[in-house]
Amino acid sequence: MTDQYFLKVAALGPHPKLEITQLEFQNIAEARKVLTGALSIEEKYDLTLSNYIDLEKELLSLTAELMIKFNFDYDNLYNIRALLNRKIANFILSGKIYTEQIISTAAFCASDCSEAKTELKKFRSKKYDTNLDYKIMEALRNYIAHYGMVLHTLSLPSHWTKDSNGNAKELEFNIDLFSEKKLLIADSEFKKEIIHELPEKFDLKKGARSYIGCISEIQATVRKITETRINSARLTIEDYLIQYSLINNGDSFAVGAYSPNEKKPIILSLEWDNVRINLAKTNISIPNMFRRYATNSLSTKTQ
Template sequence: MCYLKYRLTINAAGRSPVLEIDEEKFNSIVTALNQLSAAMAIEEKYELLIGNYLDLEKEVLNVTAEDILYSSSEYSGFFDIRLACNKRIVNLLTSTKLYIDQIQQHTKICVPDSSSKVKAFFSKEYDENFEYRFMEALRNYVQHRGLAVHATKHGSRWLPPEENRLMECGTKIFSHKSELENDKAFKKAVVNEMNGNVELISTTRKYVESINYVHIQIRGLIEESVKNSRELIEGVISSYEDSNNGHSLGLCATAYESGEPIDTIIKRVQVFLDWDNVRIKLESKNRKLTNLSRRYVTGNCL
């Protein structure tokens, strides 16, 4: 019968110290790396989502700026604007679908009994916010039936009104109730909540704000587990560096069977934290969004 052995060493040509470890230590390293990887996946998918939201906001600002310069009443111009906005909305809705569908399995790796809590986070936002319910229904509609943006509208006004010193210009995009209520696949309960056409930018801001709120709660849920996992890997790296003049580049934990002329590698995992440093930066970058639905960008002088 063959028995597995476990070690820490540099996976590179040349002589490097070999530290023998037991099975429990090896398994704890693998578990910690899996948990950090899951936490990274959570942050990556949120970064993708928030990046697509930002692209939508930028697209609308770009459309407004172009309308100031190249205002046109031709249908092709309106078509191009609607198509550009639809592309951004589709990208955003696709990334939210990716985030929501996969977040539970990633969280479960970090905290095994977390599924019911994650579901409750999303359910609360769905129950309390029309904008969340609408965007979820719209996502299903976009995936199976039609496009989200049915109309665009450019507007302008003089500011201050009594002085006419600056003209403020803007663009709004809409989903038409008439388009959605005539489609049997669109959720009827959501259609019944619509007070006419839905302006998509303000609705999207509220939707993203809700998802951000869930994301912050998920971070809190896995925080202790992720912290412990990182500390474990830091300890492993530090202990090896103590025996290798402060060097750990290429460090691996290996499960193997002793043999001649060479050992048989059963499993090998790289032990380093550069990639987890990126996760920490993403956490710092993507903080809680406070009152996103009440904010907008303006080119007006403040």
């Protein structure tokens, strides 16, 4: 029949067909869309998290270089500021894209789209209203778009740490990054409602850590809201792959769902969805990121 719906290996050859109903085909198509959206959720978070890690890595690398070379001339400091400006801008822009797009993507993958949108908007608004760093970092995205780079000044503090007897132990080096209020408010597009909350110097390092922590909390909420429907979508695909394997000597590789109304089949492979699962396992929630920092200090045990 020309209007037949069926599953078959999407390749040339005498592969067996498993007939399905139109409703089953639609369920498969819907499951595929949900899993595609689920992957997009994890990719958005992974992009933001990766840009944040790039910023932290650059700071550690530059700190180590300054610790050894002591190169504090104007050209070197300018190059450092330009490099860090790019890293900060990449992170802020990806963070803003995440917070703007995640609700619509997540709502599609939730059991109740309208309820999910309401809950996520409420949660995102709470983060914005209760966390000044989050609020300023979001505003800095518009500053980058309309005016320029947000890293205005940097400092390179160093000091000796002391042991329990008050003796010098290690010479600690650092890089501090700041946006200056007087320059931010020179942008006529900068959000007027937060100007009174701006410190004279906004600590970008602390702001970045606090911002990624808030985004991490949003992601955890998104995962919780979408978990049921995403798991159901995967089980739908798995079930039809098992059914097809029973008529194809246990093989369900590259199986497609065919419809008389579509030129190309819907591929039922789950390899790409395994990428989503691995991203979710790797990119764990880090809500207290503003309390964390990396150090290369000598271990107490070796001293």
